[in-house]
Amino acid sequence: MPNVLVFAETRGAELRKVALEAVTAGRAFVDAAGGGEVHALVAAPSGGAAAAALGKHGADLVLACEHAGFARFAREATAATLAARATSGYRAVFIPFSANGRDLAPRVAAKLDAPLVSDVTSVAQSGDAIVAKHPGFANKVIIEYAAAGPLVVVSLRPSAFTPAESPKAGRVESFAPVADPGAERIVVKGVQEGATGKIDLGEAPVIVSGGRGLKSAENFKLVEDLAAAFGNAAVGATRAVTDDGWRPHADQIGQTGRQVSPQLYVAVGISGAIQHLAGMRTARTIVAINKDPEAPIFKVADYGIVGDAFEIVPALTAAVRDARKRH
Amino acid sequence: MKIAVCVKRTPDSESRFKIGSGGAAIDETGIKFDMDDFASYAVEVGLQINEKQGPGETVVLAVGPDAVQETLRKAMSMGADRAVQLRTDSTPFDGMAVARALAAELKAGGFDLILFGKHAFDTGAGIVGTAVAAILDLPCVTAASQLEIAGGKGSARRELEGAGELVEFPLPAVVTIDEGIARPRYPSLKGIMAAKKKPLETKPAQLGAVRVQAKAMALPPERPAGRIIGQGAAAVPELVKLLQNEAKVL
Numbered sequence: 001m002p003n004v005l006v007f008a009e010t011r012g013a014e015l016r017k018v019a020l021e022a023v024t025a026g027r028a029f030v031d032a033a034g035g036g037e038v039h040a041l042v043a044a045p046s047g048g049a050a051a052a053a054l055g056k057h058g059a060d061l062v063l064a065c066e067h068a069g070f071a072r073f074a075r076e077a078t079a080a081t082l083a084a085r086a087t088s089g090y091r092a093v094f095i096p097f098s099a100n101g102r103d104l105a106p107r108v109a110a111k112l113d114a115p116l117v118s119d120v121t122s123v124a125q126s127g128d129a130i131v132a133k134h135p136g137f138a139n140k141v142i143i144e145y146a147a148a149g150p151l152v153v154v155s156l157r158p159s160a161f162t163p164a165e166s167p168k169a170g171r172v173e174s175f176a177p178v179a180d181p182g183a184e185r186i187v188v189k190g191v192q193e194g195a196t197g198k199i200d201l202g203e204a205p206v207i208v209s210g211g212r213g214l215k216s217a218e219n220f221k222l223v224e225d226l227a228a229a230f231g232n233a234a235v236g237a238t239r240a241v242t243d244d245g246w247r248p249h250a251d252q253i254g255q256t257g258r259q260v261s262p263q264l265y266v267a268v269g270i271s272g273a274i275q276h277l278a279g280m281r282t283a284r285t286i287v288a289i290n291k292d293p294e295a296p297i298f299k300v301a302d303y304g305i306v307g308d309a310f311e312i313v314p315a316l317t318a319a320v321r322d323a324r325k326r327h
Numbered sequence: 328m329k330i331a332v333c334v335k336r337t338p339d340s341e342s343r344f345k346i347g348s349g350g351a352a353i354d355e356t357g358i359k360f361d362m363d364d365f366a367s368y369a370v371e372v373g374l375q376i377n378e379k380q381g382p383g384e385t386v387v388l389a390v391g392p393d394a395v396q397e398t399l400r401k402a403m404s405m406g407a408d409r410a411v412q413l414r415t416d417s418t419p420f421d422g423m424a425v426a427r428a429l430a431a432e433l434k435a436g437g438f439d440l441i442l443f444g445k446h447a448f449d450t451g452a453g454i455v456g457t458a459v460a461a462i463l464d465l466p467c468v469t470a471a472s473q474l475e476i477a478g479g480k481g482s483a484r485r486e487l488e489g490a491g492e493l494v495e496f497p498l499p500a501v502v503t504i505d506e507g508i509a510r511p512r513y514p515s516l517k518g519i520m521a522a523k524k525k526p527l528e529t530k531p532a533q534l535g536a537v538r539v540q541a542k543a544m545a546l547p548p549e550r551p552a553g554r555i556i557g558q559g560a561a562a563v564p565e566l567v568k569l570l571q572n573e574a575k576v577l
């Protein structure tokens with residue numbers, strides 16, 4: 001019966017959504033393989049608070065690795081601690097393919113001399129191998145990997161696994177860091193937060209994105225207003241827009257930017273270049289607003305409206321606000 | 328400074344892909360290959376650091392079959408001084424094995440800085456740079472969108488979800504490069520001519536055990552054909568109705 005060690009990612013003391021996704025994926029993996037335990041390791045200033053949520057999503061054991069030095073990302077100590085724990089009879093280590101998770105996973109695999117499969121959307125045991133699917137070539141080709149070895153490190157694409165409740169004991173044990181998180185060679189001098197209350201593109205259920213069709217940075221106000229009307233939306237942009245400095249690079253959705261899978265994606269003034277489609281075509285529902293009826297975005301949009309964004313978007317903003325008020 | 332930049336040869340990202348007859352690789356017929364975008368940012372960053380800091384050496388490395396020589400020549404035509412090919416029969420899909428081969432080559436190289444793209448277009452795995460650093464026990468900064476090197480130290484900005492992390496680190500170090508840091512230069516005619524005479528050394532890659540294989544490849548399911556529901560603001564009430572009743576996202 002295979003056991004899985006999950007890295008339950010936090011920022012400061014707060015559990016991130018990808019942590020619940022990883023625990024859910026770990027639970028499904030061991031259940032499909034005939035049972036086993038899911039152990040979630042939390043490296044944070046205080047880990048106990050996260051235990052209840054991890055247990056509810058299927059963690060049998062929560063390893064609370066508490067140290068003030070984990071208030072900031074301590075990549076070396078976290079990787080060393082995960083690797084040290086991973087040698088106690090696990091079949092796999094699951095790590096979110098988040099900004100920090102993708103920094104950790106190769107360090108953990110190198111310390112363990114274990115194979116690593118990155119950014120997967122499914123993972124299962126098949127005979128002696130672990131098989132996993134990864135949307136490669138910027139989501140244009142699904143690659144099915146087989147990884148051999150008694151212990152495999154797997155990183156999970158954010159939003160590919162939906163957190164689901166499967167209550168287990170979630171008993172808490174403390175686990176001491178094997179390296180001092182205060183003695184990192186990479187010293188964090190500061191973290192510049194984005195706008196407060198801003199929902200991350202990778203976690204937002206709704207994304208409203210703007211392209212060149214908006215004509216200027218100032219006109220992104222329209223997109224921001226629509227996002228605010230949805231209440232749970234993040235604002236994205238095309239590469240042309242971030243290259244021109246209308247929006248920060250971090251907001252770019254596309255092949256070289258973020259790849260997102262929200263429930264709803266609203267594309268405003270976006271023609272739908274293949275570069276952009278690669279970043280958002282896995283959204284559940286796509287809405288496109290564009291003045292050119294021949295724009296390629298309409299080929300992937302579930303609902304398209306042809307016309308002037310400067311007229312349509314304010315009307316949509318008002319209608320969405322109205323619809324949400326009535327709920 | 329002595330700087331190494333590890334590059335990968337990947338298909339043109341605008342390509343329309345088909346699956347090859349074996350079912351476990353893309354059909355390369357008619358597909359153009361070039362230096363990966365992120366690798367080209369890393370080459371540019373390496374060249375700029377050495378240009379700014381005075382005399383130095385920029386060495387480019389690639390793991391793969393002889394086709395990677397073209398990519399290495401391109402890096403030299405941009406300005407790199409010499410190149411090393413670690414030869415394999417095909418492009419490996421096991422990032423940890425590629426990292427072992429590169430680490431074995433870089434270990435005794437005396438490099439102050441080793442640069443990578445943050446990931447490559449084909450596998451998007453982001454394994455090799457960080458794993459090389461871990462194998463060589465060097466400090467590593469991933470996905471740097473800004474990088475300054477001065478006085479034997481580095482400082483960088485990393486992009487997190489909705490935030491930026493500012494870090495400092497000692498040299499020697501490994502840094503993987505994100506987009507937005509530098510626009511890669513086009514090779515000049517003079518650069519292209521000079522690159523032909525620059526040394527390109529070929530050695531067998533020490534991959535060790537390859538434990539991750541691409542077993543199968545498939546194209547993702549097509550989205551159902553899109554539909555235009557109307558023109559102008561008059562179509563908004565219909566859209567809201569569909570979002571509520573059909574898509575159930577509002």
